[in-house]
Amino acid sequence: MENFLQDKDLWIVGSVCLVASILWRRFWNLFTYKRKRDSSPESASIDIQFREKDGKDKSKVYQKGLKTQKKKKPLDASDLVQAGFEEVQNQQNNQLSQCTAETAVSTAAHQDLIEEEQEVDKYREGKDDKQQAAVEEEAKEQESVAELFQIIEEDKKEEENRLKKEEALWLSEVNQLAALNSSDRTDGSITVTPESCEENLEIIFSTKRHVTDETLPDELKKSRVEEDKELEEDEVAGLKAAEVGPERTEERTEEKRKNAEPVIDEYVVDSSPPPPAPFEHRLVTAKTHQITSYYTINKEEVLGGGRFGMVHKCVEKSSGLVLAAKIIKARSQKEKEVVKCEIEVMNQLNHDNLIQLYAAFESRHEIILVMEYVDGGELFDRIIDENYKLTELDTVLFIRQISEGLQYMHKMYILHLDLKPENILCVSRQTNKVKIIDFGLARRYKPREKLRVNFGTPEFLAPEVINYEFVSFPTDMWSLGVITYMLLSGLSPFLGEDDNETLNNILACQWSFEEAEFADISEEAKDFISRLLVKSKSWRMSASQSLKHPWLSDRALHYHLHHKKNKCHSSHAPPPEG
Incomplete structure (x- = not known):
């Protein structure tokens, strides 16, 4: 019995030491976690933002409930000591399992925190890389724009220099031509008109061709000789045109243009609409007033007729507007409904190729429609x-x-x-x-x-x-x-x-x-x-x-x-x- 109690004491002491070590490890982990979190407030705030965005708390782990033990029979008196030992052992096991669960919770929380910090670092690195790439692209675009402007300016300068050279060359050739003409003619000097600039430019190009002929072979020289003859003929024609004056040259250019451009055989049909009605489109309802109070109907002048009745010319008394009165015989209510249907249709039609309705009057035996007047006949x-x-x-x-x-x-x-x-x-x-x-x-x-x-x-x-x-x-x-x-x-x-x-x-x-x-x-x-x-x-x-x-x-x-x-x-x- 004494040996049993000694073994029991040793077991209790060992279990207490184990629990103390586990608690000390847990306390140390929590202390280091809190210190690290306080040292980096930015990461803590980002952690909160991520959790709010996901809608879940990643560091929280729900513990599972312990399994319920099965019910046992009542113990005998001889088994009380063994039961007490088993009870103590169960309590120790429960404490050990609880401690291990708590340590698992702390380690899981710590691991989640580390993973979230790694995600935040990755996000920051990606964002920094994107910003850097955007800055580099902007710099490249600015450089390309600057290069483009520089190229445009250089082209402008080259174009200006080229134009100046051509103008100087043209002026020198014009002066030479004027001197030649003045020396050849006894009547006096010939003033070169601006209209003959094209012929002078052709002469300039011909002189350039003469210079390059020296380096050509004999076969090509023959063709060049023929071209030179043609150019000389054009030269003579240009001088004659200068003597005649600019008016005849313009006439000839117009004739050439007419001969060059093919004449398209087209005829544009007059697709313009007919003149609109002399009044705005109206929404008409049949009035029960006497039409003679407002219009003068000329019963002798008949514009047309048919199964419906007759159409007469009429004039509005207030404005003098000439209109047409269509008198429709309608004795029964059914016949009047048909005429009112025509009024409804005309109220919906507003087009220049459709006759327009101006007013309508209803009496006991007829309905009169006052419409736009046209006098061209059917x-x-x-x-x-x-x-x-x-x-x-x-x-x-x-x-x-x-x-x-x-x-x-x-x-x-x-x-x-x-x-x-x-x-x-x-x-x-x-x-x-x-x-x-x-x-x-x-x-x-x-x-x-x-x-x-x-x-x-x-x-x-x-x-x-x-x-x-x-x-x-x-x-x-x-x-x-x-x-x-x-x-x-x-x-x-x-x-x-x-x-x-x-x-x-x-x-x-x-x-x-x-x-x-x-x-x-x-x-x-x-x-x-x-x-x-x-x-x-x-x-x-x-x-x-x-x-x-x-x-x-x-x-x-x-x-x-x-x-x-x-x-x-x-x-x-x-x-x-x-």
Whole structure:
């Protein structure tokens, strides 16, 4: 028993010494760490910044909990001493494990600190290297700029010296030439004009060539002799030109320039828009006031008419502005809604090739639209007029303007659906400027809502309208093709004995250029029509594409048509005299 107690005391003393040594090592590590951290505040602050950036504390290590021991049975009396010994041994083991964990924590913290310091040093070194590289690049750029400026200055100086030498040489040669001319002639001295500087320079170059001829072989000397003869001839011509004076030399240079430059055969078509309406674009609503209170309508002067009613000339009393009054019969509410739809469409259209609306008045049995006035008459009148000399170039001008008007309408998602020569007015009888009118059948195109219509003029209806299919922008382009055909030939491509035959011709798409009226028409015009009178609407040209077609855009073709001046539908023109 005594031996056991002695062994126990020795064990306790050894364990206490071990614990003391571990605690002393821990205290020393913490002391050195704190001293090193206090000695370098910059690294400590950088360490804090890195931890804030990462969002984690790198030096903190979470200890794991100890494993729970299993429950044991109650001890017997004979085993109390052994139990006490085991309890003491367990306590010592717990202390030892705790000490080792704490030392592991301290060593891990110290190692993390060292790694972070190394990262900071690397970051500083990289930053210093970048700054140094940037400074070196700036220095190199400054040096290169300075060298460039130096080179430019040297070039300037060399150029100035060269010009001075050439000027001195030129002056000496001019003086020599003047002296020679004065000695050869008895009439007096000849003053060398500045206009003959080019000839004098040629003489200078010829003298240089004579000097270098001495070093050339015999074969090359022969060619040089020939060149010298040519130069002498040029010299004589230059002296004669100096005697004649600068005016004739300028004329000759202009003639040479004209002969040298190839003349491009182009003719620029007058693509300027027609004059705009004499008032700003307005948003009009139908008023219930009496129109006679504001306007004077001349019922005797009729400008046009149709199924809707009549158009008369009128004058605004307050301003004296000349306008046109379109009187539409509308007794029922449904008829009035149709006219109001036309007003809404015209409120959305603001283009020089489209007629503009000024005011609207509603009464019990009619609605009157007051619009822009033009006095050139309908385009249809020019087609049927035998005395009017309508050329193919005139047709180009008409169709180009109609295409521009349609392009604008289609951009605004509006379909005209009644395009024909009667609905195109000329601004005046002296010009070829036109405007599209009559938007009574126009409709707003909505892609999601499929639109079908069952109205229009039979000769100009597209196949999809006759078949009661969906209509869209190509529907107007079909009508443009029919108008083009009529302007060029004076004939209607699908007109039959009655409306049924006309509609059947359209559905069969039967038309051709075999008529004699197309004998002198250009191939580009025929191609233009062929790209519009296509039964499938998806294959027709759009308004934008038609404006890019060669028939409407090729200046060389327009030049040819301008000089050719071939008359359209020549069978309607009067026979030539003599």
